[in-house]
Amino acid sequence: MLDIYPLLYVCLGILFFLFYFHFSNFFLDKIDSNKEKIKFQNLNLRAFIFIAPALIVFLIFILYPVLETLRLSFYDKYGRDFVGLNNYLWAFRDPELRRGLLNNLGWLVVVPTLSTAFGLIIANLADKIWWGTIAKSIIFMPMAISFVGAGVIWKFIYDYRGPGDEQIGLLNAIIVSFGYEPQAWITIPIWNNLFLMAIMIWIQTGLALVIFSAALRGIPKETLEAARIDGASELKTFTAIIIPYLGPTILVIWTIITIVVLKIFDIVLAMTNGQWQTEVLANLMFDWMFRGGGDSGRGSVLALFIMIGVIPIMALNIYKHKQEQKI
Amino acid sequence: MNKISLSSVFSQLLLLFFVIIWLTPTFGLFISSLRDKDLLANSGWWTSLMTTQVNEIYRSEGIKAQIPENDQFLIKGNIFEDESNKKIISYGVTSKNINEFDIQQIGIFKDGTKIQLSEDGSYILTSSNEFKKKGKRIFVTVISPPKFTLNNYKEVLFNEGLGQAFINTLAVAIPSAIIPLIICSFFAYALTWMNFFGRDTLLALVIASLVVPLQMSLIPLLSIYNDIGAIIGVGAKSYPGVWMAHTGFGLASTTFLLRNFLKSLPKEMMEAAKVDGASHYDTFLRIILPLSIPAFASIFILQFLWCWNDLLVGLVFLDQVPSEIILSAKLRELLGSRGENWEILTTGAFISMTIPLLIFFSLQKYFIRGLVAGSVKG
Numbered sequence: 026m027l028d029i030y031p032l033l034y035v036c037l038g039i040l041f042f043l044f045y046f047h048f049s050n051f052f053l054d055k056i057d058s059n060k061e062k063i064k065f066q067n068l069n070l071r072a073f074i075f076i077a078p079a080l081i082v083f084l085i086f087i088l089y090p091v092l093e094t095l096r097l098s099f100y101d102k103y104g105r106d107f108v109g110l111n112n113y114l115w116a117f118r119d120p121e122l123r124r125g126l127l128n129n130l131g132w133l134v135v136v137p138t139l140s141t142a143f144g145l146i147i148a149n150l151a152d153k154i155w156w157g158t159i160a161k162s163i164i165f166m167p168m169a170i171s172f173v174g175a176g177v178i179w180k181f182i183y184d185y186r187g188p189g190d191e192q193i194g195l196l197n198a199i200i201v202s203f204g205y206e207p208q209a210w211i212t213i214p215i216w217n218n219l220f221l222m223a224i225m226i227w228i229q230t231g232l233a234l235v236i237f238s239a240a241l242r243g244i245p246k247e248t249l250e251a252a253r254i255d256g257a258s259e260l261k262t263f264t265a266i267i268i269p270y271l272g273p274t275i276l277v278i279w280t281i282i283t284i285v286v287l288k289i290f291d292i293v294l295a296m297t298n299g300q301w302q303t304e305v306l307a308n309l310m311f312d313w314m315f316r317g318g319g320d321s322g323r324g325s326v327l328a329l330f331i332m333i334g335v336i337p338i339m340a341l342n343i344y345k346h347k348q349e350q351k352i
Numbered sequence: 353m354n355k356i357s358l359s360s361v362f363s364q365l366l367l368l369f370f371v372i373i374w375l376t377p378t379f380g381l382f383i384s385s386l387r388d389k390d391l392l393a394n395s396g397w398w399t400s401l402m403t404t405q406v407n408e409i410y411r412s413e414g415i416k417a418q419i420p421e422n423d424q425f426l427i428k429g430n431i432f433e434d435e436s437n438k439k440i441i442s443y444g445v446t447s448k449n450i451n452e453f454d455i456q457q458i459g460i461f462k463d464g465t466k467i468q469l470s471e472d473g474s475y476i477l478t479s480s481n482e483f484k485k486k487g488k489r490i491f492v493t494v495i496s497p498p499k500f501t502l503n504n505y506k507e508v509l510f511n512e513g514l515g516q517a518f519i520n521t522l523a524v525a526i527p528s529a530i531i532p533l534i535i536c537s538f539f540a541y542a543l544t545w546m547n548f549f550g551r552d553t554l555l556a557l558v559i560a561s562l563v564v565p566l567q568m569s570l571i572p573l574l575s576i577y578n579d580i581g582a583i584i585g586v587g588a589k590s591y592p593g594v595w596m597a598h599t600g601f602g603l604a605s606t607t608f609l610l611r612n613f614l615k616s617l618p619k620e621m622m623e624a625a626k627v628d629g630a631s632h633y634d635t636f637l638r639i640i641l642p643l644s645i646p647a648f649a650s651i652f653i654l655q656f657l658w659c660w661n662d663l664l665v666g667l668v669f670l671d672q673v674p675s676e677i678i679l680s681a682k683l684r685e686l687l688g689s690r691g692e693n694w695e696i697l698t699t700g701a702f703i704s705m706t707i708p709l710l711i712f713f714s715l716q717k718y719f720i721r722g723l724v725a726g727s728v729k730g
Contacts, residue, residue, distance in 0.1 A: 031523030038527040042534045050633035072548035079539035086600025087561045093572035150367040164374045169708035171661030173680040177701035178377045291663045328567040339563040
């Protein structure tokens, strides 16, 4: 039968932290109330109690690993011997990695662009229609699902049976009903990348949609009215008023989706595991972590590549976020 | 006027088009998970929504069931053994002409045996000679209405180990969402309202670490875990290990979001509490906590769903054994080993989606706020 032991564990894990904060602070309160004058000196101790767990986690799980990954990228597969730039030289010569980089680039161009475009169009349509809220809910729903779950959903759609058999995959059934040959979509090199990207677009459009609909509400009604009175068509209003107004929002959404896409891993692992030329950086890195007993040098170089891609976009994103906070 | 309504119709159609495209994949998965596994393997899920017309072959009972009556022999029975909603529209007695008789007509076999068949499958065979040991073949054309079953769910939850994976995922995701919330709320409070040495540097460092993708941490952390495991003599992979990994990866974004929230609270409130002699811990419990519930809810949902849907961390920091494997890892495993068993895959995927969809439909406000805010999560 089902084993519920893990769930008991859960309570212990959470209680541990609650007890820590409660009792350490409780004792400090006791000391404070006894000796009024030491209160000020205890402030640093109090701050320490507040920040200690987070600080420890930060040091062990973020700061140390970043430095260690940097170091490992110059060491051999076991992290023992210094090998200089060998891992980097390997990275620039490896055909698999080149394919991964190219594919990642493809993902970066296609997915954020189409997701943002669809999100913008749907937000505009839904804004004017009485059942728009329901439509938005439906399109946002894939955001809740895991990438692997989405992978299963779409693999079912791309399912392939021989030309004589009845197709149970929706895409092939449609193709066949129009009189074409069925295709094994996810094994056709280069094009199959587009079929994997479609999954990501399906997921991320919802995010773009929700942020756009919030932003649309910020456009002054008077401006739109004025445009309409002046006889501007729907399309003209859209291109001349709405798009310029949403400019900053478009940039924000684009950066958010770009970061997700840079780290794309689950979909590729679940759908093809990088076969048929669908390799991407994050999947290749996961592969090298365990391939042949694991190669920490090459894996670290790949991790660094991903980080180098993420840094400028994330920095832009945080900068924007901080600016908004100021206003 | 005419022009406006025309463009409105066009907008509605376009939106409907998008909605259908977005909804169909999930809907197809859901329907498939409720279908019989043989049907699922042989026909598209869309066919199960309509009543379908199919040709089937049955065999009547043989000599054992015959009853002598007057000078004749009779067999009474029903060709559908189980209860079924099938309806016969026509039938035949040879494979050459399977639609020979309408349902009201009496059919005659080559040897003179007569058959009276009803819509629900019950029949009476009449013959002047004794029947043979084997029954007679009857070819029927039936209409069967959509039929759904929960058998796949039973199978997948209890025999394929998805049920245990579900519990495991809860055991991973709940603490992985609550622990960062606890420690980061104190952290963010200290960073916002307390003065201590090095505060601004620490804050800058935490915000800067938002740019670090979690891939950077995997290799060093795995080797730390291996070392700790070797020292205290337990497996390197465990639940507390994965909780702390999720806590680490969520720390920067959770702190960042909470600090932004705390900073927006009025400063006068804190000062008033201080004047009244409340300690920082009292202030945190009595003033900050109640005010922060909505922010906590959004951040909790964001982090919980992130951990629930995560695959990478679960693959790296947990053993892929039944007592530890999480849903997404299990699904991925099934995609490899049971790639053609769509009844297992579709049902498994739907089970993994239940909790996210439940949260989505019940707490949509917090969900959206959390996801939008979560754009800073590395």
